[in-house]
Amino acid sequence: MPHYGRYDSTQTKKSKEKKERAKTKSGKGNIEQTDNQFIIKRTNEATGTIVETKYNEATILYKGKLITAHLKKGLNAVCNQTVFPGDIVVIKQEQPDEYYINNLIKRKNVLARTKIDSTRKSPNAGTSRNIATNIDVAVIVVSAKTPPLHPKFIDRYLMLLQYNNIDCAICLNKADLKTEEDEKVLDIYRKIKIPVVETSTINSTGIENLKDILRGKQAIFVGHSGVGKSSLTNALMETDEIKTSHVSEKSGKGRHTTTTSKYYIWDENSSIIDTPGIRSLDISDFKPNEIKEYFPEFEDWEGRCKYSNCLHYREPMESCIIKQAVKSGIITKERYDSYIRILSDVINDVNIDINEER
Ligand SMILES: Nc1nc2c(ncn2[C@@H]2O[C@H](COP(=O)(O)OP(=O)(O)O)[C@@H](O)[C@H]2O)c(=O)[nH]1
Ligand SMILES: [Mg+2]
Ligand SMILES: [Zn+2]
Structure with a gap:
């Protein structure tokens, strides 16, 4: 019986080495090279978690409420290319309603659209390709029927997730529309011991199984637009406030209503980052x-x-x-x-x- 690397509890020497490599690569944005003071290991100061970023400001969950903050003065960088949903940051309050991100706590990992090439030295190298950070588990959401399930996309994600040292699971949403073909595709992944859950946000089935995978973790939903990531986020949050997209009957693809990644807490110590549909995963940097x-x-x-x-x-x-x-x-x-x-x-x-x- 072969080992399945990081999907299994048995870790071979090779996958351990791979882990080490991923560790040294993750968290290495341009900022670390230009301003060593910005990224710190640990602190006793009050920290917040990045919920969402815009060009020059970030929404942060800080002391139990949502605040808007800017990067600290003198840091020559753009907010949405410096911090990402899931990042832990040190906040400095200057006025009752004026907050600054003073430091960034060193990341556990980074999920990027592509392999981050640490040899590239250009300003902000790779950072605009980052999606989120400090992820315990990434759920690759796919759907039955619209858009149709295709293993190619799953495999690319598995590759990037492994490269970034992130555990993963697969969620087949729209299980109410599932076909025998879909079942065969899921079997490929069950065979290599990747946790697979099937959900339907319409019938409210499988949500508890999904929660079991996510509980106590910082998790992220990744996958094409229209598969139901925002609907699942709503199901976890037990609201219907998160905008979902309408799948066009013509193309079977969803319109992008989720435009940035956003962090939500749905249970104690349990968070989920909802992401916009990612059209392309760039794997061309792999040899x-x-x-x-x-x-x-x-x-x-x-x-x-x-x-x-x-x-x-x-x-x-x-x-x-x-x-x-x-x-x-x-x-x-x-x-x-x-x-x-x-x-x-x-x-x-x-x-x-x-x-x-x-
Ligand atoms: N049949 C079916 N449709 C669903 C299900 N979950 C979501 N949808 C629909 O799929 C479309 C896209 O959902 P959305 O959550 O916006 O997908 P996202 O782009 O991945 O965030 C919406 O029209 C939803 O109503 C499901 O379990 N079954
Ligand atoms: Mg969405
Ligand atoms: Zn060979």
């Missing part, structure tokens, strides 16, 4: 031979292909143990196909035919 590291089901066979740099791609079947494992059904064909699709995107192989004999 071809790095992709396989994010497919935990490949881990047990590592180093057993004939060529040490085997991409499990165009190499012949006799020399590739992964291809053999796919053929014998130990690794699911769907996940292998996802790997090939991601790999071919990264190496820009436009001639890839997923159904070709490899």
